[in-house]
Amino acid sequence: MILIPIRCPHCQNANICRNGRTSTGKQRYICKNPECPYKTFTLEVHPYYGSRKEVKEKITAMAVNGSGIRDTARTLKISPVTVLSELKKTKKNRKCESKVTSSA
Template sequence: MALEAVLCPCCGGSDVVKHGRSAEGKQRYKCRHQDCPRSTFMRQYAYRGYLPKVKQQIVDMALNGSGIRDTARVLHVSPTTVIDQLKKPRPI
């Protein structure tokens, strides 16, 4: 049996513990690093809109002039997800 190390996707720390299960039954994890801005995460999300890579693509497409519906159609997420992501304040 091989153990696979779980690393926090935000800070890269290995001080991670199990933190229950999601509604879909997937394992949830919690980063115990003090300075990590992300408290919980999952290794495999059920919805693509939760992925950090997709969130960054939403912002990039908006900066390049793509509309909300166009962005949602290309990335296979809902327009509500696109709007919510664009309303979030960004750190400078």
């Protein structure tokens, strides 16, 4: 049997206990340090794939090349809502950049 020491990611305290599971099934831990700013934490951190920088760049590149929203979402395996919101952000950023360059 192998024991892996687990430490609190906030205060580095080794005095922790298991504290149930999250709604997605990940193991939750509780820190026993009274000065710790965060009492509970999980070790598994998997952010949403659509929020990564390289995926956002792919969304913009596919839109410039003429791919549709559903096609982009299907290809990158993300939500069409994510594709739409990212394209709206890109459009707003380009308007701000064009105003700055035209006034200079």
